[in-house]
Amino acid sequence: MKLLVVDDDPDLLALVAFALTNAGYAVVKAADSPEALRLFDAELPNLVILDINLPSGSGFDVCRAIHGKSEVPIMMLTARGEEEDLVRALELGADDYLTKPFSPRTLLARVKALLRRAGIEAGDTVAAGKVSLDLEAHTIAIAGGAPLRLTRLETRLLQILVAQASHVVSAERLLAHVWGHRGSGDRQLLKQLVHRLRQKLERDPAGADLLHTESGIGYRLKP
Amino acid sequence: MKLLVVDDDPDLLALVAFALTNAGYAVVKAADSPEALRLFDAELPNLVILDINLPSGSGFDVCRAIHGKSEVPIMMLTARGEEEDLVRALELGADDYLTKPFSPRTLLARVKALLRRAGIEAGDTVAAGKVSLDLEAHTIAIAGGAPLRLTRLETRLLQILVAQASHVVSAERLLAHVWGHRGSGDRQLLKQLVHRLRQKLERDPAGADLLHTESGIGYRLKP
DNA sequence: CCGGTTCGTTACCGACTTGTCACCAGCCTG
DNA sequence: CAGGCTGGTGACAAGTCGGTAACGAACCGG
Numbered sequence: 001m002k003l004l005v006v007d008d009d010p011d012l013l014a015l016v017a018f019a020l021t022n023a024g025y026a027v028v029k030a031a032d033s034p035e036a037l038r039l040f041d042a043e044l045p046n047l048v049i050l051d052i053n054l055p056s057g058s059g060f061d062v063c064r065a066i067h068g069k070s071e072v073p074i075m076m077l078t079a080r081g082e083e084e085d086l087v088r089a090l091e092l093g094a095d096d097y098l099t100k101p102f103s104p105r106t107l108l109a110r111v112k113a114l115l116r117r118a119g120i121e122a123g124d125t126v127a128a129g130k131v132s133l134d135l136e137a138h139t140i141a142i143a144g145g146a147p148l149r150l151t152r153l154e155t156r157l158l159q160i161l162v163a164q165a166s167h168v169v170s171a172e173r174l175l176a177h178v179w180g181h182r183g184s185g186d187r188q189l190l191k192q193l194v195h196r197l198r199q200k201l202e203r204d205p206a207g208a209d210l211l212h213t214e215s216g217i218g219y220r221l222k223p
Numbered sequence: 224m225k226l227l228v229v230d231d232d233p234d235l236l237a238l239v240a241f242a243l244t245n246a247g248y249a250v251v252k253a254a255d256s257p258e259a260l261r262l263f264d265a266e267l268p269n270l271v272i273l274d275i276n277l278p279s280g281s282g283f284d285v286c287r288a289i290h291g292k293s294e295v296p297i298m299m300l301t302a303r304g305e306e307e308d309l310v311r312a313l314e315l316g317a318d319d320y321l322t323k324p325f326s327p328r329t330l331l332a333r334v335k336a337l338l339r340r341a342g343i344e345a346g347d348t349v350a351a352g353k354v355s356l357d358l359e360a361h362t363i364a365i366a367g368g369a370p371l372r373l374t375r376l377e378t379r380l381l382q383i384l385v386a387q388a389s390h391v392v393s394a395e396r397l398l399a400h401v402w403g404h405r406g407s408g409d410r411q412l413l414k415q416l417v418h419r420l421r422q423k424l425e426r427d428p429a430g431a432d433l434l435h436t437e438s439g440i441g442y443r444l445k446p
Numbered sequence: 447c448c449g450g451t452t453c454g455t456t457a458c459c460g461a462c463t464t465g466t467c468a469c470c471a472g473c474c475t476g
Numbered sequence: 477c478a479g480g481c482t483g484g485t486g487a488c489a490a491g492t493c494g495g496t497a498a499c500g501a502a503c504c505g506g
Contacts, residue, residue, distance in 0.1 A: 041358055042349045044386035044400070071403060137391050138440050151463060152439055187483085189465070195484065196463095215473090215482070328504065374452060412454070414494065419453090421495095436494070438462075 001115070002026045004045035006036040006062065007077065008055055012100075016049065019104035020111070033058040040066055046120050047111065050094075051077045052085050060092055067093025073118045075110065077102075128165030129223025131210065133158050142207040153178055154197050161211075161221040170218040194219060224338070224359075225249045227268035229259040229285065230300065231278055235323075239272065242327035243334070256281040263289055270338060273317075274300045275308050283315055290316025296337050335360075351388035352446025354433065356381050366429040376401055377420050384434075384444040393441040417442060 003025050007013040010031070017027045028043050030036040033054055040048065048066055052059040063074055076089045076097040086097055096114050098107060125134045130143040138155045139147035150158065156178045160169055171190055179189065194211060201207040212220045226248050230236040233254070240250045251266045253259040256277050263271065271289055275282040286297055299312045299320040309320055319337050321330060347359045353366040361378045362370035373381065379401045383392055394413055402412060417434060424430035435443045 038347070041347065041382065042386060044383050071399060136393075136440075137437065149438070153464075186465095188467085191483065191485090192465080195486095198484095213483070326504090329506090332505070376453075409454095410493080411456085414496090415454080418495065418497095439493075 001047075001120070002028065002043060002045040003047050003049060003111070004028045004030065004036065004040055004043065005049045006030045006033070006054070006059075007049075007051040008032060008053075009051070012051075015104070016107065019107060023108050025111075033062045036062050037065055040070075044070075044072075046072065047115060047118075048072055048074045049077065049111070050074055052082070052089055053079060060088060063089060063092045063094055073114050073120075075114060126159065126162045128162045128221070130206065131162060131165075131221070131223055133162050135159060140201075140207075142201075142204050142210070145204050145206060148200060148204060148207075150197075150200070153193055154200070157193055157197065158221075161219065162223075165221050165223045168214045168218050168220045172218075174218060224270075225251065225266060225268040226270050226272060226334070227251045227253065227259065227263055227266065228272045229253045229256070229277070229282075230272075230274040231255060231276075232274070235274075238327070239330065242330060248334075256285045259285050260288055263293075267293075269295065270334065271295055271297045272300065272334070273297055275305065275312055276302065283311060286312055286315045286317055296340070298333065298337060349382065349385050351385045351444070353429065354385060354444070354446055356385050358382060363424075363430075365424070365427050365433070368427050368429055371423055371427060371430075373420075373423070376416055377423070380416055380420065381444075384442065385446075388444050388446045391437045391441050391443045395441075397441060 001024075003020055005013060005016050005020070005027060006029075007016065008031055013029055013031065017029050020027045028039050028045060030039050036050070050059060050062060050066075054062065059076070063076070066072065066074060073095040074093060076086070076094045077100060078086050078089070078097055079100050089097065095118075096110060098110055124136070125132055127133070132141045133155070134140070134147070135155060137147070138150045138152070140150055140158060141147045157174060160174060160177045171187060174190055175186065178193070179186075194213075198211055201210055210221055210223075212222055214220055226243055228236060228239050228243070228250060230239065231254055236252055236254065240252050243250045251262050251268060253262050259271075259273070262268075273282060273285060273289075277285065282299075286299070289295065289297060296318040297316060299309070299317040300323060301309050301312070301320055302323050312320065318340075319333060321333060348355050348357045350356070355364045356378070357363070357370070358378060360370070361373045361375065363373055363381060364370045380397060383397060383400045394410060397413055398409065401416070402409075417436075421434055424433055433444055433446075435445055437443055
């Protein structure tokens with residue numbers, strides 16, 4: 001998840017970037033509007049945090065330019081008592097705003113909310129023991145071996161199994177997570193999916209006995 | 224990229240300035256020849272668009288003066304049936320001309336051509352590995368090879384792929400970025416665009432296998 | 447107006463994915 | 477032991493996905 005932060009105040013810029021980096025986001029920093037636009041094109045961030053008070057009042061221009069070329073959500077930073085600017089910014093396409101001063105915690109909460117509202121999900125990797133599941137690339141790597149390609153259903157199945165690593169997950173829950181509340185009695189689907197997944201995993205010797213059957217209950221991933 | 228437009232007709236001046244601004248150029252406007260020369264010195268534009276019919280017939284003077292002090296390309300605007308003036312202007316150092324009336328589209332094409340010919344392209348480029356994408360000229364150069372011309376959609380597609388180089392970009396996100404459809408299921412557009420882009424890239428041997436398919440997920444650019 | 451380019455649309459093909467059925471083996475219970 | 481349950485396996489059909497070709501509309505530049 002990549003964020004672009006634009007502010008001409010170096011201290012605030014560093015503070016915001018620090019807070020966001022700590023929260024696990026990749027942060028790109030810009031200090032003026034030409035740099036902001038250049039970095040926006042080059043990095044295509046998932047969200048933009050923009051100070052309304054850029055030198056030469058060009059915060060609006062940046063907002064308009066970005067909103068015109070992309071649907072990326074934009075969060076404006078404003079000083080207290082600038083309601084007019086705020087309204088103008090929202091008209092120009094900003095999606096949320098934050099009044100200075102603000103706490104890093106508030107910033108983080110708003111950023112998360114905005115990302116969720118925009119339907120942009122993190123889609124990172126999940127790991128447990130020697131298995132590492134990449135939800136975005138739909139691959140799994142076992143003990144540092146070459147990544148295996150997974151299908152959509154296989155990825156969903158492994159997602160919950162890795163998350164509950166070394167705990168049994170009931171067939172019901174697996175069915176609900178992979179297929180949604182569909183044919184909840186349909187064990188055959190699960191049987192087949194597990195079968196096919198095992199075949200795929202056995203191509204990597206280290207992954208041969210990862211998937212354990214707990215008879216009458218469900219399945220378990222042994223990491 | 225900064226352009227100086229000189230015309231004594233306020234309507235035409237505004238129209239031309241609007242078209243060029245919309246295309247992303249910075250535009251400086253002048254209504255008469257003293258102002259033109261003053262602004263030329265002050266702003267040092269990359270290209271001058273000059274009406275031949277300035278009051279007191281001084282369009283030629285401006286042309287000569289500018290051509291004498293700089294190598295900047297000059298485009299003259301002429302009314303129909305002023306061939307003599309045209310020849311004189313070209314002798315005085317004008318590089319191209321447009322006959323009024325002209326469409327904004329034509330103007331833009333000629334301006335771009337002139338800038339390219341003069342070798343002062345904007346150079347708003349994004350790079351990743353051996354590929355270098357020029358967002359303004361709509362060209363891509365691979366491993367230092369000759370630039371390939373791209374269409375608008377191809378450029379937008381490559382922009383996001385280059386920005387996320389060697390990471391998978393989901394079909395959803397590509398669709399959203401190129402067409403603006405949020406979550407629209409229209410994959411056929413993407414299929415076609417990728418197909419056409421691959422054909423174009425294969426004309427450069429170094430670019431033959433840049434675009435990788437990640438089945439069920441999206442595409443990836445291997446730099 | 448003409449020729450070229452760009453782009454959306456439809457259609458078809460092959461490969462992969464997924465749902466479904468059939469069958470088998472093991473286990474438990476009456 | 478019969479019958480029912482569970483889980484594993486193979487096979488097949490339907491659906492989906494990606495690549496390719498071809499047509500045509502819209503647009504642009506001359």
